[in-house]
Amino acid sequence: MPRYDHLELVRLPERLPRRKTGGGGPPPQRNPGGHSRQLSNELDEAIASQRRRRRPDSVDPSLILRVQMHGALQEDEWAKVGLTVLSSDEDRTLILFADSDELDEFRNKLDSYGQGTQPGRQNPAYAAFIANVDAIAEVAPRDRIGMRAREEGLVEVNDFQAGVEYILDIELWDLGPRALRERKLDDIAAYSEALGAEELDRHIGPNLTMLRLRADGTVARSLLNIEEIAELDFPPEPDLTTSELIERPLVDVPDPEDATDDLPLIGIIDSGINDHPLIEDVIAGSIAIPDTLGTADDFCHGTFVGGIATFGDLRAQLGQERLVRYARLCSAKVVDDRGRFPNSRLTPRLMREAVTRLHDEFGCRIFVVALGDRKKLIEGSKVGPWTQTLDELVRELDVVIIVSAGNHQPRGGNRIEEAVTEYPRYLVEPSNRLCEPAGGMNIVTVGSLAHSNGLGRQAQENIGIRPIADLNEPSPFSRAGPGVRGSIKPDFADIGGTLIYDGQAIALRGGEARPEAGVVSLHYRPIDRLFATYSGTSYAAPLVAFKASQILARFPDASANLIRALLASSAIPPEEALRRLEPLGGRAALDLCGHGLVDAERAAFSDDARVILYAEDELEIDHFAVYQIPIPDAFQTERGRRTVRVSLAYDPPVRHSRLDYNGVSMGFRLIRGCEPDLIFEHFRQRTAEEGPFPRVENRYNCDLSPSSTIREKSSLQTASVTFSRDIQQYGDNYYLVVRCAGGWAGDVGRQSFAVTVELSHEAEVQLYERLRQRARVRT
Numbered sequence: 001m002p003r004y005d006h007l008e009l010v011r012l013p014e015r016l017p018r019r020k021t022g023g024g025g026p027p028p029q030r031n032p033g034g035h036s037r038q039l040s041n042e043l044d045e046a047i048a049s050q051r052r053r054r055r056p057d058s059v060d061p062s063l064i065l066r067v068q069m070h071g072a073l074q075e076d077e078w079a080k081v082g083l084t085v086l087s088s089d090e091d092r093t094l095i096l097f098a099d100s101d102e103l104d105e106f107r108n109k110l111d112s113y114g115q116g117t118q119p120g121r122q123n124p125a126y127a128a129f130i131a132n133v134d135a136i137a138e139v140a141p142r143d144r145i146g147m148r149a150r151e152e153g154l155v156e157v158n159d160f161q162a163g164v165e166y167i168l169d170i171e172l173w174d175l176g177p178r179a180l181r182e183r184k185l186d187d188i189a190a191y192s193e194a195l196g197a198e199e200l201d202r203h204i205g206p207n208l209t210m211l212r213l214r215a216d217g218t219v220a221r222s223l224l225n226i227e228e229i230a231e232l233d234f235p236p237e238p239d240l241t242t243s244e245l246i247e248r249p250l251v252d253v254p255d256p257e258d259a260t261d262d263l264p265l266i267g268i269i270d271s272g273i274n275d276h277p278l279i280e281d282v283i284a285g286s287i288a289i290p291d292t293l294g295t296a297d298d299f300c301h302g303t304f305v306g307g308i309a310t311f312g313d314l315r316a317q318l319g320q321e322r323l324v325r326y327a328r329l330c331s332a333k334v335v336d337d338r339g340r341f342p343n344s345r346l347t348p349r350l351m352r353e354a355v356t357r358l359h360d361e362f363g364c365r366i367f368v369v370a371l372g373d374r375k376k377l378i379e380g381s382k383v384g385p386w387t388q389t390l391d392e393l394v395r396e397l398d399v400v401i402i403v404s405a406g407n408h409q410p411r412g413g414n415r416i417e418e419a420v421t422e423y424p425r426y427l428v429e430p431s432n433r434l435c436e437p438a439g440g441m442n443i444v445t446v447g448s449l450a451h452s453n454g455l456g457r458q459a460q461e462n463i464g465i466r467p468i469a470d471l472n473e474p475s476p477f478s479r480a481g482p483g484v485r486g487s488i489k490p491d492f493a494d495i496g497g498t499l500i501y502d503g504q505a506i507a508l509r510g511g512e513a514r515p516e517a518g519v520v521s522l523h524y525r526p527i528d529r530l531f532a533t534y535s536g537t538s539y540a541a542p543l544v545a546f547k548a549s550q551i552l553a554r555f556p557d558a559s560a561n562l563i564r565a566l567l568a569s570s571a572i573p574p575e576e577a578l579r580r581l582e583p584l585g586g587r588a589a590l591d592l593c594g595h596g597l598v599d600a601e602r603a604a605f606s607d608d609a610r611v612i613l614y615a616e617d618e619l620e621i622d623h624f625a626v627y628q629i630p631i632p633d634a635f636q637t638e639r640g641r642r643t644v645r646v647s648l649a650y651d652p653p654v655r656h657s658r659l660d661y662n663g664v665s666m667g668f669r670l671i672r673g674c675e676p677d678l679i680f681e682h683f684r685q686r687t688a689e690e691g692p693f694p695r696v697e698n699r700y701n702c703d704l705s706p707s708s709t710i711r712e713k714s715s716l717q718t719a720s721v722t723f724s725r726d727i728q729q730y731g732d733n734y735y736l737v738v739r740c741a742g743g744w745a746g747d748v749g750r751q752s753f754a755v756t757v758e759l760s761h762e763a764e765v766q767l768y769e770r771l772r773q774r775a776r777v778r779t
Contacts (some may be wrong), residue, residue: 003605004768007758009615009736010628012676017685019693020626020740027131027510028070032124036114040107042136047101047140053225057484062184063098064173064227068134073659075744077129081106085637086173087230088659091381094228095139095408095657097175141224148375157224160217166234167200167343168220171385172209173230174657181209184228186232189224195219196645203349206392207655208385210346223532230657236347236373236386238335239406239435253278253530256323264556265329266309266542267364269354270302272333276526279329280311284362286331289353290344292566298337304306304534305370306331307522309542309549313495314531315451315520327549328538330362335371355393355401365399365560366552368545369437370538372406377431378439383484387437394442396652400560404537404547405447405490406479409508410468410499420466420501420509423476424580428588432480438490439483441715442651444548444564447592448475448496448540449574454517455500459606464503472574474581474592475499477510478537481591484661489715492571493593494543495519497535518601548602554604557614561754564649569612569719569756570603571596590706595718610760618750621664621742624683626676629757631733632770636728640763645720646670646736647706650753652715653745663745666753667712669737670702670721672730702734743754 005644046065054061065083069092074498075085078096082105087095112125124131141157146169154160170188182204189199189211197215204210212235213219223232259282273283274297286295297303307314310327317323332354333423335341341350350370358364369390373401376384410426411419418426426432438445453467468476476499481490497518499508511518511533518533544567552562558566573589573596581588619625635642671679674696682696705721711717740751759767 002607004607006606006612006614009613011615012626012628014680015619015623015625016086017558018682018741020292020622029128030131032116032127033114035737036110037135039130039136040110043103046136046138050227051101053141055753061543062227063101065096065098065140066137066139067090067094067096069094069132070134073133074132075127078095083111084176086175087657090659095173097173105443106615120742139227144224144229144232146231147238148234149232150233151375157221158616160220162216164217166215166217166220168213168223169233169235169346170211170213170223170229171231172228174207174209175228178204179203179776185209185211187222188226188228191682192219192223195222200344201346201349203346203352205348205389207351208348208388210348212343212346214343214528230257235343236339236436238339238341239372239377254318254321254323256325259325259328263326264364264366265328265330265364266545267330267332267358267362267367267547268306268309268542269332269351269367269369270305271299271335271339272302273306273329274303274329274524274526276303276307276522278522279306279325280325282325282328284312284328284330286333287354287357287361288333288344289357293333293336293342295331295333297333297524299335299339300532301339301370301538302331302333303524304521304532305368305538305542307509308519308539309368309545311521312543312546317385318520327546330358332358344464348385349428351386351389352393355399356396357396359399366401366545366548367401368542369403372404372438373436374406374408374587376436377433378436378483379433383439383656384436385656385663386775387440387443388654390437390638391440391442391654394560395653398560400548400559400563401444402444402541402548403438403440404541405438405445407477407536407538408432408479409596410476416506416508417501419476419499422470423468424474425584427474427476427478427592428584429482434479434481434483434489438479439481441484441487441654444492444544444567444716445483445490445594446537446541446544447480447490447493447591448478448537448592449493449577450475450498451472451495451519451598452498452516454498456514456516459740462504466501466503467498468500469498470576470595472576474577475535475537476508477535478592481594482587483714485713488590488594488711488716490594491596491716492544492567492590492598494540494597496537496540499535507679512667518759520676537716544598547598547603550600551603558743559752559754561649561651561752562614562616564716565614565647565756566603566612567598568595568716569645569647569758570651571598571718572599573597587710590710606768609763609765610758611771613757613771614754616754618752619738619740620750621740621746624737625756626679627736627738627757628676630771630774631732631734631738631759632767634770635759635761635767636732637726638761638763638765640761641722642762643720643722643758643760644670644702644734645718645760647718647736647756648753649716650751652751653748658744660743662715663743664748664751665712665741665743666715666751667708667716667739667757670677670704670709670734671696671700671737672702672727672734674735676735679681679737683737683739705760
């Protein structure tokens with residue numbers, strides 16, 4: 001099949017402010033006097049409680065309030081009365097900060113509202129603000145205890161025991177300017193050290209402020225009383241598991257082809273990469289953070305991951321005459337020989353330093369982080385500092401960061417047979433949700449598919465050895481989405497091996513014990529053996545990195561957003577997975593497979609009957625752009641199924657303390673049969689004097705799937721529409737409307753993005769040549 005370059009998508013010149021929709025309803029009906037007194041009393045009690053906790057030798061105090069809202073969160077109104085929003089939750093709870101206890105302006109508004117409706121007015125003063133405030137309270141010390149500590153049974157302040165040493169990660173509220181956060185952090189560190197704690201590390205990022213301490217339980221109790229502290233928790237633990245490796249070589253090894261210096265580069269942030277004879281000449285460099293870790297892989301994880309990133313499907317390659325390396329590698333070792341992060345670094349700082357150094361020192365733009373915190377699951381609108389840091393780095397450095405969805409043992413104990421009998425229902429159980437950092441917005445998350453049923457020759461002689469999943473079905477250990485705020489996660493799924501049930505041992509076996517159940521890659525001690533097999537989402541992630549690197553090799557100047565959009569444009573959920581998950585209904589397929597299995601060839605090239613048009617662009621906040629899509633006659637009239645697929649990728653600013661994690665949102669609409677003037681008039685902002693906007697009839701809106709309600713929760717979106725009838729009546733141009741909406745980050749100026757449009761016909765129709773005449777070729 002011929003392979004062609006992609007074509008450029010043409011944007012119409014106007015970029016106009018978008019028409020905004022929505023708006024809150026009326027405030028609830030309340031007794032103004034009674035409600036004002038209630039809020040005043042709650043405010044007084046919250047301030048009094050915090051004053052009682054303040055100590056002369058403690059940090060310079062701030063006032064932190066918890067406010068329950070009824071309607072809109074009204075950040076602007078809180079700012080007018082001297083309170084800054086630090087955090088917002090799905091239940092419409094706000095955490096607010098003030099550098100004073102007085103709050104005179106807020107009290108004045110409470111009093112004015114409490115006087116009721118005055119002559120000449122329809123509502124009490126400030127009713128739209130005060131009537132929407134349900135309750136005011138403090139943030140209690142126990143509320144600051146983090147999830148990992150709670151899982152260890154420390155749910156109350158006094159559960160931290162005197163005489164017991166803890167490693168503590170402390171996150172401060174995002175109080176504003178860096179200088180203020182530094183001062184608060186210095187105060188807390190000095191206060192902790194005066195109590196006998198030892199500072200191990202600190203991190204001050206764009207929005208994150210964190211401190212790691214080694215401290216006695218009595219110090220932890222004191223810290224929980226400091227208002228500026230948002231959370232006190234235990235450090236993340238990487239989700240890495242090892243078992244005994246196979247004891248025999250798999251095959252005789254073909255010679256590798258010579259590698260060239262222009263191969264794309266993939267950064268492996270893991271346990272290090274050893275100088276394995278099959279990859280030693282493609283390792284561009286290695287670092288360790290901290291340096292005392294050394295760069296050698298003593299944990300057998302990073303070398304395995306790196307082998308997949310450079311070879312792709314090594315099992316398939318071992319049957320060929322020559323081995324082909326498709327990418328070079330660079331390595332940042334961040335876990336020790338026990339698979340643990342060093343205590344001397346906070347995880348967000350560790351990740352920022354690793355990604356930034358590999359980017360700056362080696363020019364790396366694609367990264368694999370096949371690590372996860374199995375104790376911190378993604379719930380609702382909240383992710384953690386690790387996730388936020390990776391999402392920030394994607395935006396700051398224009399890089400692609402690919403993470404694994406995480407692993408979960410499906411069943412254990414006397415229920416272990418349910419791993420077979422209850423598959424795949426347990427995959428969508430709450431306990432199987434994605435773990436940190438897999439729920440992020442800008443990173444690419446990868447779930448796992450089985451490469452086969454995992455049965456070897458021994459299974460033929462033992463009826464007690466049973467498969468769980470089959471080819472291209474979700475691996476029994478793969479975790480499920482959705483991501484933050486219901487976004488589509490994982491983004492993709494790829495081969496990561498499977499598990500089988502061993503009735504003799506009453507155990508589940510993966511590639512570590514049964515080679516046929518795992519994927520094949522490089523052993524970390526090549527002097528002992530060249531290859532190993534494992535099962536896990538950690539080994540699906542580097543396969544997607546491998547495919548992303550092939551796109552980068554084709555388009556070395558492409559933005560990270562374009563690489564992500566092309567990955568999405570090529571991804572198709574495996575039919576086997578769809579059939580297996582169909583009985584679960586709902587969005588099970590999206591939550592386990594995301595957009596599907598990436599086809600690197602499809603992402604990198606167009607062909608005669610399938611053409612990709614693309615654009616890399618930026619939009620001002622609250623503006624929209626319109627792109628013209630040429631539709632050849634053959635696409636309109638030739639019999640057969642024809643599909644238009646649109647993919648969008650953008651990298652919004654993020655903040656994990658906010659209800660809206662992403663500070664900017666984007667979406668798209670595909671319209672046919674309309675003149676551009678009508679489309680612009682329909683979507684543009686209008687004044688009251690201009691009257692209502694002209695409507696676009698519903699028949700002109702292409703019914704893309706998944707719907708905008710589902711896809712617009714994500715920063716990587718793809719949707720398609722398929723036609724089987726003659727569509728000549730809609731003309732030879734369709735129009736793609738891309739909209740950018742501001743949230744809490746409405747002042748960022750412009751948002752970068754990439755968009756692709758794929759036109760495909762199931763018949764051998766010469767679309768490319770017809771489209772090439774109307775569009776520019778990407779070189």
